[in-house]
Amino acid sequence: MKRQLKILEILDELCTKKLDKNMMQQHKPLGFTAEEVAILAGFSRSNVSSDLNALHREKLVVKLVSRSTYYVTVKWIESLYPALKGKVPEVVRHQRQIEELAANEFSQSGRTGEVSDTTSLKNDNALYDNAQNYDSFDGLIGAQDSLKVAVEQAKASALYPPKGLDTLLVGSTGVGKTLFAEYMYRFACSQGKIAHGGRFIVFNCADYANNPQLLMSQLFGHVRGAFTGADKDKAGLVEKADGGMLFLDEVHRLPPEGQEMLFYLLDRGDFRRMGDTDKIRHVTIRLVAATTENPDSALLKTFLRRIPVVISLPDLSMRPLHERFELIKFLLAREAVHIQSKLIVSQEALWALLLYRCQGNIGQLRNDLQLICAKAFLHRGDKVAPVRLVYEELPPKIKQAIVYDPQARLETSKILCTLGSELFIQPNGTAADEEADRSLPKNFYQTISERMQFLKSQGIGQAEIIQCIEMDFENYFQRLGPEQLEISQEYLQSILPQEFLSVFDLACSLAEKMGKALSRRLYYALAIHIAATVERIRSGLPIVNPNVRSVAEQHPKEYIVAEKMAQCIGEQMGILIPLDEIGFIALMLATFDDRQGREERKVGVLVITHGNSTATSMVDFANKLLGVTHAKAIDMPLEANVDWAIEKAVQVAKEIDQGKGIILLVDMGSLSGVAKALTNRTGIMVKSVEMVSTLMVLHVLHKAILPKNDINIVYRSAWTARSMVQTVVQANNPTDFMNGKDKAILTTCLTGQGAAAKIKGLLEKLLNQWQLFNIRVIAVEAGNQEMLQTRLMSLQHSYDIVASVGSIDPQMEDRPHIAIEELMQGGAGSELRRLLTDGLKASDIADRYTDRGMDWEVMRGMVVGMLDEFLTFVNPRKVMDTLMICIRKLEDELQVEFSSSGLVRMLVHSACMVERLLTNAGISYPETAAFIAEHPLEYSVLKKVSNALEEQFTVNVNDEEICHLIEIIKMERRKNTIEEG
Numbered sequence: 010m011k012r013q014l015k016i017l018e019i020l021d022e023l024c025t026k027k028l029d030k031n032m033m034q035q036h037k038p039l040g041f042t043a044e045e046v047a048i049l050a051g052f053s054r055s056n057v058s059s060d061l062n063a064l065h066r067e068k069l070v071v072k073l074v075s076r077s078t079y080y081v082t083v084k085w086i087e088s089l090y091p092a093l094k095g096k097v098p099e100v101v102r103h104q105r106q107i108e109e110l111a112a113n114e115f116s117q118s119g120r121t122g123e124v125s126d127t128t129s130l131k132n133d134n135a136l137y138d139n140a141q142n143y144d145s146f147d148g149l150i151g152a153q154d155s156l157k158v159a160v161e162q163a164k165a166s167a168l169y170p171p172k173g174l175d176t177l178l179v180g181s182t183g184v185g186k187t188l189f190a191e192y193m194y195r196f197a198c199s200q201g202k203i204a205h206g207g208r209f210i211v212f213n214c215a216d217y218a219n220n221p222q223l224l225m226s227q228l229f230g231h232v233r234g235a236f237t238g239a240d241k242d243k244a245g246l247v248e249k250a251d252g253g254m255l256f257l258d259e260v261h262r263l264p265p266e267g268q269e270m271l272f273y274l275l276d277r278g279d280f281r282r283m284g285d286t287d288k289i290r291h292v293t294i295r296l297v298a299a300t301t302e303n304p305d306s307a308l309l310k311t312f313l314r315r316i317p318v319v320i321s322l323p324d325l326s327m328r329p330l331h332e333r334f335e336l337i338k339f340l341l342a343r344e345a346v347h348i349q350s351k352l353i354v355s356q357e358a359l360w361a362l363l364l365y366r367c368q369g370n371i372g373q374l375r376n377d378l379q380l381i382c383a384k385a386f387l388h389r390g391d392k393v394a395p396v397r398l399v400y401e402e403l404p405p406k407i408k409q410a411i412v413y414d415p416q417a418r419l420e421t422s423k424i425l426c427t428l429g430s431e432l433f434i435q436p437n438g439t440a441a442d443e444e445a446d447r448s449l450p451k452n453f454y455q456t457i458s459e460r461m462q463f464l465k466s467q468g469i470g471q472a473e474i475i476q477c478i479e480m481d482f483e484n485y486f487q488r489l490g491p492e493q494l495e496i497s498q499e500y501l502q503s504i505l506p507q508e509f510l511s512v513f514d515l516a517c518s519l520a521e522k523m524g525k526a527l528s529r530r531l532y533y534a535l536a537i538h539i540a541a542t543v544e545r546i547r548s549g550l551p552i553v554n555p556n557v558r559s560v561a562e563q564h565p566k567e568y569i570v571a572e573k574m575a576q577c578i579g580e581q582m583g584i585l586i587p588l589d590e591i592g593f594i595a596l597m598l599a600t601f602d603d604r605q606g607r608e609e610r611k612v613g614v615l616v617i618t619h620g621n622s623t624a625t626s627m628v629d630f631a632n633k634l635l636g637v638t639h640a641k642a643i644d645m646p647l648e649a650n651v652d653w654a655i656e657k658a659v660q661v662a663k664e665i666d667q668g669k670g671i672i673l674l675v676d677m678g679s680l681s682g683v684a685k686a687l688t689n690r691t692g693i694m695v696k697s698v699e700m701v702s703t704l705m706v707l708h709v710l711h712k713a714i715l716p717k718n719d720i721n722i723v724y725r726s727a728w729t730a731r732s733m734v735q736t737v738v739q740a741n742n743p744t745d746f747m748n749g750k751d752k753a754i755l756t757t758c759l760t761g762q763g764a765a766a767k768i769k770g771l772l773e774k775l776l777n778q779w780q781l782f783n784i785r786v787i788a789v790e791a792g793n794q795e796m797l798q799t800r801l802m803s804l805q806h807s808y809d810i811v812a813s814v815g816s817i818d819p820q821m822e823d824r825p826h827i828a829i830e831e832l833m834q835g836g837a838g839s840e841l842r843r844l845l846t847d848g849l850k851a852s853d854i855a856d857r858y859t860d861r862g863m864d865w866e867v868m869r870g871m872v873v874g875m876l877d878e879f880l881t882f883v884n885p886r887k888v889m890d891t892l893m894i895c896i897r898k899l900e901d902e903l904q905v906e907f908s909s910s911g912l913v914r915m916l917v918h919s920a921c922m923v924e925r926l927l928t929n930a931g932i933s934y935p936e937t938a939a940f941i942a943e944h945p946l947e948y949s950v951l952k953k954v955s956n957a958l959e960e961q962f963t964v965n966v967n968d969e970e971i972c973h974l975i976e977i978i979k980m981e982r983r984k985n986t987i988e989e990g
């Protein structure tokens with residue numbers, strides 16, 4: 010118990026000293042691992058780990074589950090977000106979740122003000138502090154899509170000197186005006202535009218519309234005797250909003266005299282309390298008003314003249330369906346927290362919720378969801394069972410209001426296809442589909458049949474049903490791919506009967522004879538699929554494929570092969586495989602081949618900027634660094650107009666499109682319309698991001714050249730990159746005072762002194778060449794995870810780390826890592842390549858690694874080339890041969906299998922080690938003895954194996970060095986385990 014308390018104290022101290030609020034907004038792991046705490050506490054990792062788990066059970070510690078498990082104390086979160094006192098979730102999946110919950114509490118707490126139900130006061134420091142944690146509108150659903158323009162306007166109006174611009178929000182009931190105003194308040198606070206203590210005051214003018222006197226008094230205050238019942242002086246909300254923000258909802262209901270006073274106040278900052286003839290009072294407020302009135306209406310004429318910024322918020326029906334889906338998940342997550350129960354929502358219920366006509370916008374959607382959840386909660390038989398929301402139990406007004414719009418239905422189907430059969434929402438407020446049933450093979454047919462029946466019952470036509478079902482197929486096939494299921498031959502043998510596999514192999518050889526050889530991927534997918542079919546036929550369950558005829562027409566060759574395969578399997582297994590199933594098999598044969606082709610293709614990247622060589626130099630840099638020529642540039646002379654840019658872009662887009670769309674990176678401003686024009690002219694899907702910079706091109710290109718990424722992934726990533734370079738824009742803004750951090754690229758290797766130092770030199774040269782003088786390159790020692798994380802944390806305080814390059818991935822979320830092998834294979838300019846590929850030579854070691862699919866020749870050449878640069882005293886070729894013998898022994902004795910990257914890492918590290926030992930430049934390792942005691946086998950094998958090196962180079966491989974070598978082996982083991990699944 011004593012130890013637990015100590016651990017808690019240490020973790021709390023770590024959180025308080027090393028983490029700050031800003032970290033919440035960064036996309037990096039938050040908190041500390043058991044190892045980190047163990048190092049400081051001086052206890053073993055396993056003890057600390059079990060203590061942290063016990064503390065977690067006692068709700069004193071929160072787990073943040075990302076790639077590893079990180080811990081922070083509940084006390085620390087509560088100190089940052091007082092609104093979450095007693096409500097901190099036990100497990101957090103991502104940091105945003107804490108922010109969202111806090112935001113939720115923040116807005117909930119604002120609803121009960123001290124003035125009345127319809128006015129709210131957010132006046133304590135804690136709320137202000139919360140607001141300071143938000144420096145953007147990112148948490149607002151739609152901020153980067155349907156609300157993008159609105160958010161940009163809001164930011165501009167908040168930053169306008171000296172006190173921002175008064176703003177009118179226009180939109181129907183329930184579109185989110187109040188929430189939007191709250192975000193404006195938070196943004197202004199975070200930018201220091203509202204000083205500490207500045208409040209967010211909400212007042213709904215409609216609530217007092219029938220009593221103008223009371224309304225004026227609430228707003229401007231009164232003095233004693235101002236009217237009957239005014240028995241003492243009272244300050245109004247305007248005074249309370251001094252230094253803060255006043256949000257006037259339904260502002261068109263303000264009586265004429267109120268409007269006059271308000272405008273006078275806005276113009277001069279002066280007002281009088283009602284009945285006060287003596288004293289003119291002065292305040293500084295930011296006004297955000299809101300109205301549901303049409304901006305053209307007479308009621309608003311005066312406001313529009315006097316309020317400089319008008320922001321329109323769209324109706325729910327105008328927002329994209331994927332946003333509506335996000336809203337539904339968000340609102341349901343809130344309900345799950347309220348009812349403290351897990352929610353399970355069926356696909357059909359989601360279908361209806363996405364498609365029904367929701368007259369009162371998000372407010373109405375929220376009310377409907379609350380009602381549905383409340384009903385389901387009450388009717389739940391078993392009090393500990395999750396609350397289920399199913400289509401049958403939705404209110405008739407929802408079922409009857411489902412819109413018939415083929416496009417929307419198709420879109421909905423696409424969204425739902427990314428889920429399993431149900432959506433799961435945890436009582437801690439996280440919406441997740443990862444629990445969704447991924448073992449589709451078993452219930453694939455059932456899902457299809459149910460989906461078809463449902464679509465039919467909704468009066469949807471046959472053609473549309475087929476389209477929806479096709480999307481299900483596509484989704485199903487994607488999940489069946491071996492990468493997704495991590496299938497291996499052994500796995501297949503363990504789940505499918507041998508009898509079936511023999512028959513299946515027979516059918517495959519038949520297909521091969523007919524000219525349809527099956528790729529490994531298709532073989533696995535088809536085996537699982539047909540095995541499920543056989544089971545289904547034997548259990549007498551139907552197989553329905555509405556699509557069979559069109560499949561036969563579209564893919565005649567595959568259909569014939571499928572028929573033969575089905576016949577063979579049917580005969581051998583004594584069953585009759587129906588035509589509908591043949592349609593499925595044919596579709597798989599066709600689709601997988603098509604996918605194969607598609608997999609090679611990449612999303613295009615096109616950069617257009619003003620200036621004679623700006624775009625070209627950014628693109629050249631990124632292409633060179635990644636060793637590709639994929640990104641293209643258009644330099645736009647300053648005198649050229651947008652039409653010129655569009656003409657050029659059309660030409661280039663046609664050349665570079667590979668069928669997966671194009672990401673357009675452009676200057677801010679006039680080029681923003683190019684994407685739309687390009688799509689209209691070429692039919693290519695083009696998504697554009699403004700505010701391009703070299704780092705952004707690098708980031709986007711890195712994502713785009715991975716064939717597995719589609720345009721949406723690359724686009725999202727472009728947005729992330731955009732936020733990385735935000736400071737550049739902020740620096741251009743004279744009113745901005747935010748202190749932008751310097752940018753840095755990290756280079757990594759085990760010691761920070763070998764490969765990392767070398768790559769640093771090369772990168773610095775390249776950056777210089779490209780005149781990017783403001784980017785620092787920092788070599789870090791990444792051999793020890795604990796130390797690396799601590800070092801990263803401190804670096805992140807001082808730098809905006811934009812990427813890492815090297816032999817060890819520091820796993821910084823949303824920051825690209827370029828592995829050393831990637832660099833060696835292609836890039837970093839011809840200079841780097843030349844350095845790394847000299848000296849190819851054959852070796853007898855080759856066979857072993859060639860068996861593992863490595864190109865040993867190339868790898869050896871690269872390593873020797875690299876070592877040539879690193880080593881002064883040791884002959885790289887000589888050390889290489891001895892090292893290979895040692896590594897072979899290590900692999901055999903420790904039963905570890907080095908991957909190509911692991912092998913390169915081990916070779917480079919060990920060669921540098923020999924040089925270090927020769928020059929007496931030793932490196933340290935913390936708590937060497939304890940570490941060795943934990944790894945006795947590795948230690949003794951390494952000691953034995955390194956004899957050969959010691960003899961040849963007359964050095965003594967010391968314990969510190971051995972510990973570093975153990976770290977590499979551990980890293981490889983982890984990799985082996987992950988690969989084995």
Ligand SMILES: Nc1ncnc2c1ncn2[C@@H]1O[C@H](COP(=O)(O)OP(=O)(O)OP(=O)(O)O)[C@@H](O)[C@H]1O
Nearest residue numbers: 149150181182183184185186187188189371372375
């Ligand atoms: N972008 C959003 N993301 C998440 N929730 C939202 C969003 N917009 C609105 N909501 C939620 O929808 C509900 C209605 O929003 P809000 O009260 O701000 O609308 P409103 O336009 O001010 O409505 P009214 O005109 O009725 O005052 C609230 O519960 C709010 O939290």
